[in-house]
Structure formats: C-alpha cells, structure tokens
Amino acid sequence: xxQSAPIGVFDSGYGGLTVLKELVKVLPEYDYLYLGDNxxxxxxxxxxxxxxxxxxxxxxxxxxxxxxxxxLACNTASAKALRTIQQKDLPLIxxxxxxxxxxRPTAEVIGNYSKSQQLxxxxxxxxxxxxxxEIEINxxxxxxxxxxxxxxxxxxxxxxxxxxxxGADYFVKQNLDxxxxxxxxxxxxxxxxxxxxxxxxxxxxxxxxxKIISQGSIVANSLMEYLLRHPEMAxxxxxxxxxxxxxxxxxxxxxxxxxxxxxxxxxxxxxxLGH
Numbered sequence: 001x002x003q004s005a006p007i008g009v010f011d012s013g014y015g016g017l018t019v020l021k022e023l024v025k026v027l028p029e030y031d032y033l034y035l036g037d038n039x040x041x042x043x044x045x046x047x048x049x050x051x052x053x054x055x056x057x058x059x060x061x062x063x064x065x066x067x068x069x070x071x072l073a074c075n076t077a078s079a080k081a082l083r084t085i086q087q088k089d090l091p092l093i094x095x096x097x098x099x100x101x102x103x104r105p106t107a108e109v110i111g112n113y114s115k116s117q118q119l120x121x122x123x124x125x126x127x128x129x130x131x132x133x134e135i136e137i138n139x140x141x142x143x144x145x146x147x148x149x150x151x152x153x154x155x156x157x158x159x160x161x162x163x164x165x166x167g168a169d170y171f172v173k174q175n176l177d178x179x180x181x182x183x184x185x186x187x188x189x190x191x192x193x194x195x196x197x198x199x200x201x202x203x204x205x206x207x208x209x210x211k212i213i214s215q216g217s218i219v220a221n222s223l224m225e226y227l228l229r230h231p232e233m234a235x236x237x238x239x240x241x242x243x244x245x246x247x248x249x250x251x252x253x254x255x256x257x258x259x260x261x262x263x264x265x266x267x268x269x270x271x272x273l274g275h
Contacts, residue, residue, distance in 0.1 A: 005238045006031035007223075008062035008070035010055070013041035013159065014254075015194030016073030017261035019102065020243075022216035023071070026224050029239045033065055036258070037273060038249035042155050043076040044124025044193070051126065055081035056089060057273045059099055068236045070099045071223065075123055075192050075215075078103045079130035098233060103132050105222030106190065106215050111141030113211050114188040118145050120179045120210075123192035125150045133192055147186060149179035151193075158195040159257070163202070172202045180207075188213060198261070246271045 007027075009020045013036050020034050035058055037043075043051050055077040062070045072078045078101030085099050110119060121133045128150040137146050153171040157163050180186055188211040191197060197214040204212055227234040245268040247254040258266040 003066060003238070004031060004240070004242075005066045005068050005236055006033040006242070006244065007237055008032075008059075008065070008067035009034045009073050010037075010058050010062065010070060010077065011035075011072075011074040011194060012037050012043040012054075012076065013155075013195075014038075014257050014261045015155075015158075015196075017258055017266075018194050018197050018214070019071070019073035019216045019219050021262050022220035023223060024243065026217075026220040027227070029241055031238045031240050031242045033062065033067060033244050033246070035061065035246045035271070036248070036254060036268075038247050038254060040248065040273075042124070042159075043074065043080075044126045044152070044155060046076075046126065048080045048130075051076055051080040052084055054273070056085055059085055059089075060093075061271065061273060063093065063097060068097055069233055070097075071219070072099065072101045073194055073219070075102055075194065076126040077101070079127045079132040096236075100223070100226070102194070102215055102219050103136055103192075106192070106213075106218050107133060107136035108140050108222070109218055110137060110188065110190055110213060111144050113213055114144070116185045116187045117141065117143050118183050118185040118187060119147070120182075120186045120189040121146060121148045121192050122151050122154075122175065122179065122189060122196065123148065124155065125152055127192055133190070145183065147179060147182040149175050149182075151175045151196075154199060155193065155195045158198045161257075161260070163198045168199060168202050169206075172199055173206045176203065176206045187211060191215065245269070248273050 082101040
C-alpha cells in the first residue's frame with residue numbers, strides 16, 4: 001500500500017480552514033492534513049520566540065505524520081517563524097521537505113489590484129509589528145505605499161461567533177476609519193489574517209469602492225503553480241482526495257466552529273503538541 005503523504009495545513013486556530021477550503025477547490029486530488037493549535041491560540045499577541053517554538057513543534061508533528069510539504073496558513077506564524085524554520089531547521093531535518101507561508105504569495109500579486117499603489121493591510125498585532133508585509137510587498141512593488149492597521153478585536157469577534165453582530169460593526173468601522181485616515185488614496189485593502197474573510201460583508205459595507213482582498217484563493221493558486229514548477233514535490237504528495245482535521249483542544253468545539261470556516265461539516269481528532 002502506498003504511503004500517505006498529505007499536504008500539511010497549519011493555523012493557530014480555525015482561520016486556516018478558509019485557506020484549506022480554497023486549496024481543496026483548486027487541488028482536489030491531493031490528501032490534506034489540517035492542524036489547528038486551538039489550545040494555544042491566538043498567536044497574534046505572542047512573542048516571536050513563542051510563535052516560532054509553537055510553529056516548529058507543529059511542523060515537526062506534520063513531518064512525523066508523513067507530510068513532505070507544509071503550508072503555514074497563519075499570517076502570524078508566516079511572519080514570525082517561517083524564515084527561521086526554512087533557513088535553520090529544514091536543512092538539519094530533511095533538505096527535501098518544504099514549509100511555505102501565506103505572506104510571500106500574497107505580496108507577489110497584491111499590487112496588481114491597485115491603481116493608486118496605496119495599499120492597506122489589516123492584520124493582527126504580531127503581523128503588523130513584524131513589518132513582513134511592508135518588506136515583501138515593496139520587494140515586488142517598489143513604488144507601493146503600504147499602510148498597516150492592527151485589528152486586535154477582529155479574531156475574538158470571529159471566534160466568538162459575533163462577526164454578524166452590532167459589536168462587529170463598531171470595531172470594523174473603527175479600524176477601517178483608522179486605516180483610511182492614514183491615506184485617502186488607499187484603493188485596495190488586504191485582509192492579512194485568515195479569520196477576517198468571515199467579516200467580509202461588514203468590511204465591504206464600510207469600505208465602499210475599495211477592493212478587499214482575501215488570501216485563500218491567492219494562496220491556493222500560488223500552491224498550484226508551485227507544484228507545477230516542482231513536479232518532484234507534486235509526485236511525493238499523495239493523491240487520494242482525503243482530508244483529516246486535528247486540533248490541540250476540544251474536538252467538539254473544533255467541529256462546531258470549524259464548519260463555519262470550512263463551509264462544510266468537519267470531524268476532528270485531538271493531538272498533543274510540545275510533549
């Protein structure tokens with residue numbers, strides 16, 4: 001029997017399921033293994049060292065499950081841990097394995113959506129402080145001006161199922177007003193946290209005439225192109241069309257909340273990290 005080598009998809013919680021949903025749409029033939037580190041979420045307020053430690057533990061777990069390729073579908077983990085894992089850890093573990101993030105594929109295309117080249121980025125505190133988006137976007141679009149806004153209440157609103165309520169209106173409008181006050185010419189806003197697409201209807205209400213970009217389909221198309229460019233990696237990933245979900249916290253909570261993000265019922269298993 002052929003060994004299973006699913007594509008690993010990691011997030012601190014549920015948000016990465018919005019990315020997984022798009023991956024499955026674009027690349028349905030592959031096997032996927034999703035892990036939400038819900039017991040230690042959110043990552044957005046944690047130190048670089050802690051986020052690196054938690055993310056590296058997750059990556060090692062994915063490798064132990066047969067994954068050859070892991071996607072960090074978490075902006076905070078991509079901002080604070082990815083480079084160290086790619087440069088320092090992977091060469092020591094297995095130079096053939098790959099860990100990819102969500103920041104670079106997004107930065108490569110975001111400028112194409114903007115006429116004014118004045119871009120807004122809405123993200124967690126950790127992603128904003130890392131300046132990862134500013135650095136990466138300017139690498140691909142040197143003329144672009146990037147304005148960032150940390151939205152510390154948005155993830156709790158989504159995780160507590162308040163994203164359709166009046167409380168969400170207040171915080172979404174407040175953060176959008178703060179971002180747009182930095183430049184009246186912002187014509188494109190990137191939602192640089194995988195939870196934020198659930199707030200899209202609210203965001204569009206308060207940001208009329210501005211393009212709002214979610215990451216899921218960008219990351220999915222980028223992975224498809226990556227696998228076309230690297231057929232040797234595509235060959236090493238198993239293709240039975242299966243999806244497995246794991247969480248470090250309550251499976252009942254994960255299944256109930258995960259279905260909202262994934263758009264379909266999910267059935268998860270509990271695992272331990274860092275033990």
